[in-house]
Amino acid sequence: MVTVGYSVLCEQAGPKELVDYAVRAESAGFDLAVVSDHYYPWLESQGHSPYAWSVLGAVAHVTSRIELMSFVTCPIRRYHPSVVAQRAATVGLLSDGRFTLGLGAGENLNEHVVGGWPHVEQRHEMFEEALQIIRPLLDGQRLTYSGNHFDVPDAYLWDRPETPVPIAVAVSGTGSCELAGAYADAVVATEPESQLLELFDRAGGRGKPRYGQVSICYGPDEDECRRIVHDQFRWFGLGWKVNAELPGPESFASASQFVRVEDVASSIPCGPDVDAHVAAFKKFVDAGFTHVAITQVGGDSQPVFLDWAREELIPRLREL
Secondary structure (H helix, E strand, C coil): CCEEEEEECHHHCCHHHHHHHHHHHHHHCCCEEEECCCCCCCCCCCCCCCCHHHHHHHHHHHCCCCEEEECCECCCCCCCHHHHHHHHHHHHHHCCCCEEEEECCCCHHHHHHHCCCCCHHHHHHHHHHHHHHHHHHHCCCCEEEECCCCEEEEECCCCCCCCCCCEEEECCCHHHHHHHHHHCCEEECCCCCHHHHHHHHHHHHCCCCEEEEEEEEECCCHHHHHHHHHHHHCCHHHCHHHHCCCCCHHHHHHHCCCCCHHHHHCCCCEECCHHHHHHHHHHHHHHCCCEEEEEECCHHHHHHHHHHHHHHHHHHHCCC
């Protein structure tokens, strides 16, 4: 049976609201809560971006059943890899083993706040070094490391779960799938592409969990949902090569200025039709994903969405 997740989207609500939504999601019957790790929102209209690790710690403390995951953290600029390992181990303890560390190569949007954004080839080299640091630390090893990009003279995690925190790596092509196969316990993708999972399998990932994420906008008024999606998620279809490079919300606003309402609504189901939302989720299930997190677009709509999900959506998804 597929694990049904909920996206605690830091770009569209403040920290207290996000913790409340996670508690509501657990009560509604969601199995997994994934927390986005941003410094900026994609667009100014989203209006938020609190510190994800504080949110994760609070959610770990006030929930008891729901699995947790960073979706995803970039360990190459804003955070040093050895510190990411410490954060992950601590959340693993606070959650009694419910946490998975999701990692990816990041976006300029969030990472440039501490300096320049490296070229994509350099980023991938840095990401592999970060995995070579984080993996042994989470496994309980004392680490000395010297690479082209990172140095760790001596590191050891004094507080960590007895069972090491699992690592999931976000993928978009052959190179990232090979990294995931070599270092990760699971894979992450935001498109329902079975080819990525096949590449992960060939790289050593066969039998490991596959995490996906689907965006929807539930509400009683389809036209209003379409307006919200266009206002807050019109960057969605720009493609990862663009999304990884743009430096701020103003850039995303400029890049998406000619995106029409119908363009966004064609890829994100909008309105009250539960069948449309189930169909969008099912694309990931059919592609082979084992865990799928739902992003409800629109910060103010979360309580209404979570009530509806409890009554209508989750029972339907359990049937898949």
